[in-house]
Amino acid sequence: MTIDTSLFPAGFTPDQALGKRAAVIDVLRASASIIAALQHGAREIRLFETPEEAIRKRDSSAKGAVLLCGERGGKRIPGFDIGNSPSEYGPARIRGKTLWFTSTNGSRAVLKAARTAKQVIIAGFGNMAAAASTLISGGGDCILICAGKEGRFSLEDAACAGMLAERIRAETPGVCHLTDETLTAVLIYRHFKDDLPGLLQGCEHGRALRQIGMGRDLDTCAVTDASQVVPACRRGVLRLLNV
Amino acid sequence: MTIDTSLFPAGFTPDQALGKRAAVIDVLRASASIIAALQHGAREIRLFETPEEAIRKRDSSAKGAVLLCGERGGKRIPGFDIGNSPSEYGPARIRGKTLWFTSTNGSRAVLKAARTAKQVIIAGFGNMAAAASTLISGGGDCILICAGKEGRFSLEDAACAGMLAERIRAETPGVCHLTDETLTAVLIYRHFKDDLPGLLQGCEHGRALRQIGMGRDLDTCAVTDASQVVPACRRGVLRLLNV
Numbered sequence: 001m002t003i004d005t006s007l008f009p010a011g012f013t014p015d016q017a018l019g020k021r022a023a024v025i026d027v028l029r030a031s032a033s034i035i036a037a038l039q040h041g042a043r044e045i046r047l048f049e050t051p052e053e054a055i056r057k058r059d060s061s062a063k064g065a066v067l068l069c070g071e072r073g074g075k076r077i078p079g080f081d082i083g084n085s086p087s088e089y090g091p092a093r094i095r096g097k098t099l100w101f102t103s104t105n106g107s108r109a110v111l112k113a114a115r116t117a118k119q120v121i122i123a124g125f126g127n128m129a130a131a132a133s134t135l136i137s138g139g140g141d142c143i144l145i146c147a148g149k150e151g152r153f154s155l156e157d158a159a160c161a162g163m164l165a166e167r168i169r170a171e172t173p174g175v176c177h178l179t180d181e182t183l184t185a186v187l188i189y190r191h192f193k194d195d196l197p198g199l200l201q202g203c204e205h206g207r208a209l210r211q212i213g214m215g216r217d218l219d220t221c222a223v224t225d226a227s228q229v230v231p232a233c234r235r236g237v238l239r240l241l242n243v
Numbered sequence: 244m245t246i247d248t249s250l251f252p253a254g255f256t257p258d259q260a261l262g263k264r265a266a267v268i269d270v271l272r273a274s275a276s277i278i279a280a281l282q283h284g285a286r287e288i289r290l291f292e293t294p295e296e297a298i299r300k301r302d303s304s305a306k307g308a309v310l311l312c313g314e315r316g317g318k319r320i321p322g323f324d325i326g327n328s329p330s331e332y333g334p335a336r337i338r339g340k341t342l343w344f345t346s347t348n349g350s351r352a353v354l355k356a357a358r359t360a361k362q363v364i365i366a367g368f369g370n371m372a373a374a375a376s377t378l379i380s381g382g383g384d385c386i387l388i389c390a391g392k393e394g395r396f397s398l399e400d401a402a403c404a405g406m407l408a409e410r411i412r413a414e415t416p417g418v419c420h421l422t423d424e425t426l427t428a429v430l431i432y433r434h435f436k437d438d439l440p441g442l443l444q445g446c447e448h449g450r451a452l453r454q455i456g457m458g459r460d461l462d463t464c465a466v467t468d469a470s471q472v473v474p475a476c477r478r479g480v481l482r483l484l485n486v
Contacts, residue, residue, distance in 0.1 A: 011253035011395060152254060155423040180398040180447045187430045204423045 405432025
């Protein structure tokens, strides 16, 4: 199998995902928030590209029945119920609920990949082993799509893609081809693998989150293999895989 | 000083180069061809975004006075005098000549950077030391712009940017800040630094050039520190720096 990676959201085109299994990676912080929400019993998470679209649709058809979730510039969107901190997605608030979610980077990347990919899942450090198993057992080529930060490269997504590629390769010896972008991701991961919390504290995106008072989320997002949840996208909605 | 890097041509916007010194890197092969041309006595190299523009202007104003140079898909453009192999830019053919040049990646990146940068030079493995000295002595922040391959990432440009960043940092100890993209470039360079010819033979762009019979250029483009030539761009024209 070939493991391709899109390190850079502005360069990703849906044809790169055509016929492949895709894992969208948004370490800070959509991956962790979405995994937490489904772990804690959210019924489903519908993705929106813009806050305006989510607000308009809720006002016209579903007022009160859903929680509006997401961020712009790292902060909760005015009028929304929940932001993009995994700490906000606890069971008391989430269980049985329908979430409508929009983030600057992650939700857009998922919707773009879903146009052409055979399957789209969400991956982060938290569900690393489960995401790797899903991609391996599904068979065929895959692409690891880094959501980035406002259209730009992000080091932490690349490192997470590199870890995922290493895990897949370790479990499918001798049959994996890594593209140049995947090799780059692997080199970044190897550099930081003994200190993922340090990576998240020091990278540009992590420093920006600390500056707006969201630094408490960084250690949460660095925790590896804590969840077996694999969110999968179908028709713009994320649910637990095979549920 | 801050050393920024643009690893992904599709994501580079002129505002990233605003007020900085910019080095455009197109290892395969525009950097080597342009350095060879000026090394061997070309008078100047005017850059064009498209072959059509170069052909139209020569037909209307300068027929016979210039050599049309460049490639599309790695191959010499029909009707052009010279392709984009450094081996074609020897002194017998080039000395005293005016060249009009267009390549898929390099010439576009230079013209884009030149809209906003304080200075734009061409760097490759061949003029590494001279390029580093130019950026250091100029002072202020700089950006290393990887030309890539048809809008996409290229491993060899990233490695070259990483080498350039390492050289600059080694000569300006304690005062260099590397952005996340520059750190990525440095990690790629460190992985390949003992085998740059192997990098160029094995990377996706190098393999594509071998497939169209251009493999002989790869070792040429891997040679480091062979030239003191620093091509600098002013109003769309490359000349020897300070000449």
